[in-house]
Amino acid sequence: MERKTPYYVIDQKSLDDNFEKLERALKKHWSNFIIGYSYKTNALPWIIRHFDRLGCYAEVVSEEEYRLAKLVGVKKGNLIYNGPIKTKETFLEAIRDGCIVNIDSEREIDWLDELPRKNRVIGIRVNFDIERMCPGQSQCPEEGGRFGFCYENGEFSKAVTMLQEKGARVSGLHLHTSSKSRGLDIYRAIAMVACDIQKEFRLDLDYVDVGGGFFGGLPTKPQFDEYIALMADILSTQFDKGRTSLIIEPGMAVIGAPVRYVTTVIDVKDTQYNRFVVTDGSRTSIDPLMSKSSYFHSYERSADSSIVPKQIICGYTCMEHDRLFEAIEEPALLPGDRIIYDKVGAYTMCLTPLFIKYFPDVYVERDGVFIKVREAWRPEDYLMKSILEE
Ligand SMILES: *Cc1c(COP(=O)(O)O)cnc(C)c1O
DSSP: OOOOSEEEEEEEEEEEEEHHHHHHHHHOSSSSSSEEEGGOOOOOOOHHHHHHHHOOOEEEEEHHHHHHHHHHTTOTTTTEEEEEEHHHHHHHHHHTTEEEEOOOOHHHHHHGGGGGGGGOOOEEOOOOOOHHHHHTTOOOOTTTSSEEEEEETTTTHHHHHHHHHTTOOEEEOOOOOSSSSSOHHHHHHHHHHHHHHHHHHHOOSEEOOOOOOOSSOOOSSSSHHHHHHHHHHHHTTTOTTSSSSEEOOOOOHHHTTTTTEEEEEEEEEEOOOOOEESSSSSHHHOOOOOSSSSOOOEESSSSOOOOOEEEEEEEESOOOOEEEEEEEEEEOOOOEEEEEEOOSSSSGGOOOOOOOOOEEEEEEEEETEEEEOOOOHHHHHHHTTTOOOO
């Protein structure tokens, strides 16, 4: 049966092989570990269930993601709850259930009053000056990061004191830092900050959570073994591998590479200026933040054709800027040819708007067999929660 484009394909073997490399690195360097899969990176239900089956915790940052984890069957407690927008009800429930919860704001400290003292066990997200430690690599060089309690200005220390006054135990540090570079320097800095805090505060930590933000599945970039070895070396100067777990929260590194997006050329037109190749895919489906200037791509052509100087590959959205890339001095693309974009699993499906067309099909490819794991949305699905006449 011919599959209708556009669609995404998850290559299960490459997903599982890559995940195994990650696990191997952790087992080797810090065998007492937890992997939390970052829901926000791609929360397609098949994917979050798959990572649950691989033994990951669900790393969630909203009430919706928290409840989604429960709906897909994540076991009570196998959940890491982060971020500044938790709701009080789910925050308290998560702590009661023994989840890993990292506070991001003072209001969460107040919420602890509603729990018996023995249940007041909590991790703290640390805000620290990553730009100073890794110049040019942080996401907000001028303005600084906005998550967690600031270490340098004393807010972190204040939070620890407030927690101690409530009889709460600080059980973990959360140091997730998204960066431009995803480089090893970032993780050296994270491990060093964890050690500095440990020297200063002498906390009895169940875990150090270094967050996500790694590369994965790209041979030219740092490998899991390098990231983990580097951090283990530093962390082991202050933490006992038997006592304190290492938590990582990958998203991009585990779901970016194994996903492709398959599109078809539907028309080719020449204007005075250019040759435009119209496809049934869209930039919004592989680059919703419109931030990339090139894409891993390949072709499946139906016939030989002659070389043309320039072709501009465009998407379906009827917006001028839905132009994906330029093919320079390449064979002419013809209607029916396929353009396949590779490594598009992170921050794509979950950020695609319901714009002009709706969510496409998603398949899992396993041993050469394609299994549909999400049916494309139809207009009927789009209408689902709407009221046409009040
Ligand atoms: C976004 C995020 C992650 C995952 O980041 P990736 O870059 O997708 O690996 C992990 N932890 C937290 C707290 C996040 O906000």
